[in-house]
Amino acid sequence: MRLFLMIVACCCCVLGAFAQGKPGSVSGHIIDAGNKAPVPYATVVVADKSSGKTVNGAVADDKGNFSVHGLNPGLFTVSVEFIGYNKKVIDSIKITNNNTAINLGTIAILSSAKALNEVVVTSKAPVVESKVDRVVYNAANDLTSQGGVALDVLRKVPQVTVDVDGNVELQGNSNIRFLINGKPSSMFGNNLADALAAIPASQIQSIEAITSPGAKYDAQGTGGIINIVLKENRLQGMNGSINLAAGTRLENAAINLNLRHNNFGVNLFFNGNAQLSSSTPNSQDRSSFADNKLASRLWQSGTNDLTRRSYATGLGFDWSPSKKDNFSAGVSFNHFSSQLEGTSFIRQWTSGSLDTTFTSRPNSSRNWLDAADWNLGYKRKFNKPGQELDFLYSASFGSPHARYYQLQYANDDAMPFGGTQGYNPGTDHQHNLSLDYTQPVSKSFTLEAGVKAIFHDMQNSAQVNAYDKITDSYRPDPTQSYDFNYRMNIYAGYLSASFNLFRFLDVVAGARYEYTSVAMDYPGGTVPSYGNFVPSVIFSHKFNDDNMLKLAYTHRLERPDRELNPFLNLSDPYNITTGNPLLKPEIGDNFELGYSKSFKGGGNIYIALMERINSNDIKPYTAFYPTYTIGDSVYTNVSVTSRVNIGTEYNSGLIITSSVPLTKNLNLRENLQVFNRHVVNQLDGGNRTDGVNWRLNMNASYQLPKNLVAEVFGEFRSAFNNIQGRQPQNLSYTIALRKQFWNKKAALGITATNPFSQYISQVTTIKTATYSSYMLREIPYRSFGINFSYKFGKLQFKKEKESDNNYLNNLPSF
Structure with a gap:
């Protein structure tokens, strides 16, 4: 850590030597050559004459005036462009130490012969x-x-x-x-x-x-x-889109509407979807051992039917009363729910017993959430390009709920002999306040600083009822019911610098400090407050506009929050899941060495070596208990799964991603990741787990005649070892066609996923010194769908105003 601070300090000293120049400027006034009226919001680009590389740029104001700053002495060309006008190029603009401010005076640009009353613009960014x-x-x-x-x-x-x-x-x-x-x-x-x-x-x-x-x-x-x-459209006028989809597994609809007039814009949206009921056959074969001998065995099989429902709506606006001030706000509401219902049939027996117990268990579990989010932001720009002050307040209010029930029947008895109901309602409040300031010191040196406060408050209660066979009813079980309240406040500040080192390396180095205060209302759940110093640095070098090499280091945290809730899900009393109030934060140190190259045809490739080291690593962990007591109830032959701090994980990997236009009409994209995962499991006496796994997906798209496009996507993920067993492999593929019509305003598409196989088989194994488990799930993944989209509205480009007068910063940033 000291070495890192010394490097940053040395870099800051060196950058002073590069910040002593006198930046020059180019200004002017743009008019229509025909009617002599100002042309507002035209784009001005200043490029180095010898290399042709863009140096800086600007967008003219509403009176046609522009000024481009931050230019070192040299020879430049100035290009002026606007929709509906021919491009104007002014050659050989010379800036010297004695002549730093160049005024080009009035620049007249000619209107193109074709009038633009209503236009449709197709702007396709790289995928x-x-x-x-x-x-x-x-x-x-x-x-x-x-x-x-x-x-x-x-x-x-x-x-x-x-x-x-x-x-x-x-x-x-x-x-x-x-x-x-x-x-x-x-x-x-x-x-x-x-x-x-x-x-x-x-x-x-x-x-x-x-x-x-x-x-x-x-x-x-x-x-x-x-x-x-x-999606958000910042073009002038009224426009929007409608998207509808129907299929054998999923149905959804979405509507977007955008309204913008001069410096005020409104965005509205509504969407909803439903995942139709699908049955998942499943089975488990589990054995427990004592003194290296079989002690018990359990076999269960059944089906689970899953359904999902959701809808969301929202409203946002932004207003720029001046070129330097921008206000934005938004509010949205989300609702979603999922339900799992099924029946399991169980056989179990113990060592030394000739009797086999046969039972059945209908069960149901449901999760749902209502969440409202809102935000209010203000951005202030100053005379110096890139100098900004940002304030943001965002908040979220959620009400998560979880509910389950299960009944247990012996053989073909009409009356159950046991069962449980559980209900876990809660609230989740988040408030975030942040203030960020950016100060360009010179063309090659920028400072950023900011502060932030996060207030996170969660409340949960568990209401558990146990089935009473005598009264054939559920009665409250106070031994399993509880209240769980959790409050976490985070106070943070940061300082970051972006600069060029030795005219060779671009450096982004910074440090953040976060102080976390935690209060927990749960027996034995005391968590002390703690502070974390979080450094990060990225070194990069551009060989030219198409090639870049980078080395990055980041220090990260994983604070447990919702995993702390100790709610016991007993929908399957032989496989119980629960939270862990004693979890500690996970610490991550991430390294990445990457090389990227872009091709003139629009393709690109990225190759990286990465190393991720997680201490206090949080992983799901399963323990087996011959008897397990919950309140007044005793469960036998039970596995309990929760997330725990397992130890240290070292994840080393190779990443290769690319997008290659093989021909004018055929494009191929791939994403390959190969990882070697090494885990030191401190819970099991320092046991070590090693395993290589790899993931590959590929996407091929082909442009057919008459606005018809075909696409195929497939992915494979290999099986891999975890700390207690082996996770399953996965293979899936999707085929799609889309036809555009009505002047490309509408499109009709069809998709098919795994059309030749109904299920994806998932085999998960767990093996420890005391038990082993083999679980099989047949997940219904085959689906067919049809979708329709339509874009509407008139785009008025002559009134369009960019949100940022600095040409190089016009790309959206989130």
């Missing part, structure tokens, strides 16, 4: 973009995910993997911080897979997988950050 700290997947043209949900889009994102149960990993780590439009939401708190299944794919503009978050970002999430950016 995959590699940036210094993240990879961006632009989902707008994703065919095989059309009609699907966020989980389907996430499967396409480079360096991300999603299993059939909706568990997400980023570079092999599942402890990920999820954001919506750059902001946290309590909708991710109750059940992550349910939350991601509640967001229609048609609502997603892009997904950012931030593998090397800088000091500006919260330290939460040892795996990194995934930011889901929802």
Whole structure:
């Protein structure tokens, strides 16, 4: 750590030598050559004359005036462009130490011969973009995910993997911080897979997988950050879209409406979806051992029917009363629920006994959540380009609920002999206040600083009823009922610097300090307050505009919160799941060495070596108990699964992602990840687990005549060893076609997923010194669907105003 601080200090000293120049400027006034009227919001680009590389730029104001700053002495060309006008190029603009301010006076640009009354603009960003700290997947043209949900889009994102149960990993780590439009939401708190299944794919503009978050970002999430950016149109006028999808497993609908007039804009949306009921056959064969001899055996089989429902609506606006001030606000409401119902048939026997017990167990479990999010932001820009002050307040109010019941019948008895009902309602409040300031010191040196406060309050109560055979009714069980309250406040500050070192390395270095105060209302659940110093640094070098090499280090945390709730789910009394109030934060140290290259045809490739070291590593852990007491009840031959701090995990990997246009019409994308996972399990006496696993997905799209596009997507994830057994492999594929019509305003698509096999077989094994378990699930994954989308509205480009006058910063940032 001291070495890191010394490096940052030395870098800050050196950068002073590069910040002593006198930046020059180019200004002017743009008019229409015909009517001499000002041309507002025209784009001005200043490029180096010898290399042609863009140096800086600006957007003219509403009177046609512009000024481009931050130019070192040299020879430049100035280009002026605007829709409906011919491009104007002014050559050989010379800036010297004695002549730093160049005024080009009035620049007249000619109107093109073709008038633009109503236009349709097609602007297709690269599907995959590699940036210094993240990879961006632009989902707008994703065919095989059309009609699907966020989980389907996430499967396409480079360096991300999603299993059939909706568990997400980023570079092999599942402890990920999820954001919506750059902001946290309590909708991710109750059940992550349910939350991601509640967001229609048609609502997603892009997904950012931030593998090397800088000091500006919260330290939460040892795996990194995934930011889901929802669609928003900033063009003038009224426009929107309608998306409808129906299928054998999933149905959804989404409506977007955008209204923008001059400097005020409103965005509204509504969406809903339903995953239709599907039956999952399952079985388990489990044995326990004592003194290396078989002690008991349990076999159960049955089916579970899963359904999901969700809807969401929201409203957002932004207003720029001046070029330097911008206000934004938004509010949204989300509801989603999932229900699992089934019946299991059980046989069990013990060593030395000739009797076999036959029982059956109908069971049901349901999770649902209502969540409201809101935010209010203000951005202030100053005269110096890039100098900004940002304030953001965001809040989320969620009400998660979980409920289960199960009854147990012996043989064919009409009356049950036992059963349990459990209900776990709760609230989840989050408030976030942040203030960020950016100060460009010179063209090659920028400072960022900020403070943030997070207030997180969770309350849960467990209401458990036990079945009474005598009265044939449920009665409250006070020994299993409880209240669990958890409050976590985080106070953070950071400082970050971006600069060029020795005219060779671009450096982004920073440090963040977070102080966490925790209060828990639960017996034995005292958690002391703690502080964490969180450094991060990225070294990168661009060989040219198409090649970049980077080395990144980030220090991250994983604070347990919802996993602390000790609620016991007894829907399967032989396989109990629960939370762990004694969990400690997981600490992650992440290293990444990567090389990216872009090709002129639009393709790109990224190759990286990564190492992730997690201490206090949080993993699911299963323990077997011959007898297990819960309140006044005693359960026999029970496995209990909870998340625990297992020890230390070393995850080493190779990542290769690419997007290659093989021909004008054929594009191929691939995402390969190979990991070696080494875990030191301190709970089991330092046992070590090693295993190599790999994941590969490929996507091929082909442009056919008459606006018809075909696409195929397939993915494979190998089986791998975990700390107690082996996780299953997974193979799936999707075929899609889309036809555009009505001047490309409408599209009709069809999709088919695993059309030739109804189920995906998932075999999970657990093996310890005292028991072994073999579990098989047949997950229904085959589906067929049809979807329709329609875009409407008039786009008035002549009144369009960019939100940022600095041309190089015009790309959206979340």
